[in-house]
Amino acid sequence: MNKPESHQKDSAVNLLSNRSFGLYVHWPFCRAKCPYCDFNSHVKTTFDEKSFGNALLKEMTHMASLLPEHRSLSSLFFGGGTPSLMPPWLVEQLIAHAQNLFGFAADIEITAEANPTSVEVKSMLEFRRAGVNRVSMGVQSLDDANLKFLGREHSVKDALAALDTVRKAFDAVSIDLIYALPNQSAKAWRTMLSEALSLGLRHMSLYQLTIEAGTIFHTRQRKGEIMALDDDRAADLYEITQEMTTAAGLPAYEISNHAAVGQECRHNLTYWQAADWIGVGPGAHGRFAVFEPERGCLSRTATITRRGPAGWLNAVNKIGHGIEKKEIDTPKDWAHEMVMMGLRLSDGIHFDAIKALCGSIESWIDFPAVNQCIEAGWLHHDHETSSLVTTQDGRLRLNHILSAILR
Numbered sequence: 001m002n003k004p005e006s007h008q009k010d011s012a013v014n015l016l017s018n019r020s021f022g023l024y025v026h027w028p029f030c031r032a033k034c035p036y037c038d039f040n041s042h043v044k045t046t047f048d049e050k051s052f053g054n055a056l057l058k059e060m061t062h063m064a065s066l067l068p069e070h071r072s073l074s075s076l077f078f079g080g081g082t083p084s085l086m087p088p089w090l091v092e093q094l095i096a097h098a099q100n101l102f103g104f105a106a107d108i109e110i111t112a113e114a115n116p117t118s119v120e121v122k123s124m125l126e127f128r129r130a131g132v133n134r135v136s137m138g139v140q141s142l143d144d145a146n147l148k149f150l151g152r153e154h155s156v157k158d159a160l161a162a163l164d165t166v167r168k169a170f171d172a173v174s175i176d177l178i179y180a181l182p183n184q185s186a187k188a189w190r191t192m193l194s195e196a197l198s199l200g201l202r203h204m205s206l207y208q209l210t211i212e213a214g215t216i217f218h219t220r221q222r223k224g225e226i227m228a229l230d231d232d233r234a235a236d237l238y239e240i241t242q243e244m245t246t247a248a249g250l251p252a253y254e255i256s257n258h259a260a261v262g263q264e265c266r267h268n269l270t271y272w273q274a275a276d277w278i279g280v281g282p283g284a285h286g287r288f289a290v291f292e293p294e295r296g297c298l299s300r301t302a303t304i305t306r307r308g309p310a311g312w313l314n315a316v317n318k319i320g321h322g323i324e325k326k327e328i329d330t331p332k333d334w335a336h337e338m339v340m341m342g343l344r345l346s347d348g349i350h351f352d353a354i355k356a357l358c359g360s361i362e363s364w365i366d367f368p369a370v371n372q373c374i375e376a377g378w379l380h381h382d383h384e385t386s387s388l389v390t391t392q393d394g395r396l397r398l399n400h401i402l403s404a405i406l407r
């Protein structure tokens, strides 16, 4: 390698080493399919846990071989589906294998999503021994009638008992709640949110119910039932959410995610900062930058694995991975992803950082349109940190802003 190339490589690798690097493992099985959920989740039928687990380990080895540079993991995330249904011995093997392949940053965050039933909570304590240090629990509501509407298999009492047990074993615990249910009044949401905030958690994900195509809720909506709150009332609940969480010291650091300072989910920040991660398991997405010697710059690879668990398992057994699509993103794709994801964050985006990774961005971002959005009060240019952030008004019309500023 000649000198300029080596210099380009050093500075590219240096840029990457300052950015986070995560590993996502998808467990696609659930006890029952919730009527609102369009995640890649299936009610487990005939899968043999051992062969499924071996396939996850095998695919992880393959994904590691796609990265020429050594990078330690800053986060590992077991998502689903319902990862709390994973056998703890498998969680332990996956963590050990990831550590051997990549190495762990000293303060690695290892999260598992959990459903609040007592059986699963028991295995969460074994997950702790296996190395998991953060739990994200799908409480979904603090009202039994809402839980019934959402088709959940647990009551509020079950969820609070599960939360209590998990909090005794883990320092970092987050809950998910779904709001803006049909007929949910501002008063009812204020009461529920205030109860949730009184739990004293340092992270919460608060999602407005969305009706996703292909779900039972979608079919019911098409038949004329009202399945979610109208946009105006949902926007009112969103404002209440911002006001109450901020007052409680849990402001939004992303549109639906709230945390005390320093308690943000590092793994999810990796997605929103369009940094690098590898995805293992059915339907998992991965995105990572590598140095391309021919072009003398970084390029970003995007992978997607087969979505169906059976097809994925067959593919991994045959060829060592279930990758269905592997593409090199153009620098423009990467720059757009950084803007689209970054504007969801309260820290916003830094054009200088985007330029450093993607090159000249003037032809892909419409700067006069950015200025118009600033004048409209939807975007704010923070001169101190030289970042561009979305205002509360802007967050309600993020899609509109993006279509105006990206070209």
Ligand SMILES: C[S@@+](CC[C@H](N)C(=O)[O-])C[C@H]1O[C@@H](n2cnc3c(N)ncnc32)[C@H](O)[C@@H]1O
Pocket: 036, 037, 038, 039, 079, 080, 081, 082, 083, 113, 114, 115, 116, 137, 138, 139, 140, 176, 177, 178, 207, 208, 209, 210, 211, 212
């Ligand atoms: C991968 S899912 C589920 C994790 C876990 N299986 C559970 O159900 O608790 C992550 C979160 O997305 C949220 N979610 C899923 N579908 C949603 C929808 N249609 N609208 C709003 N939030 C949704 C739920 O809060 C859920 O906890």
Ligand code: SF4
Pocket: 029, 030, 031, 032, 033, 034, 037, 038, 039, 041, 080, 081, 082, 115, 138
């Ligand atoms: S919401 Fe959770 S438990 Fe329900 S189907 Fe989706 S992933 Fe499974």
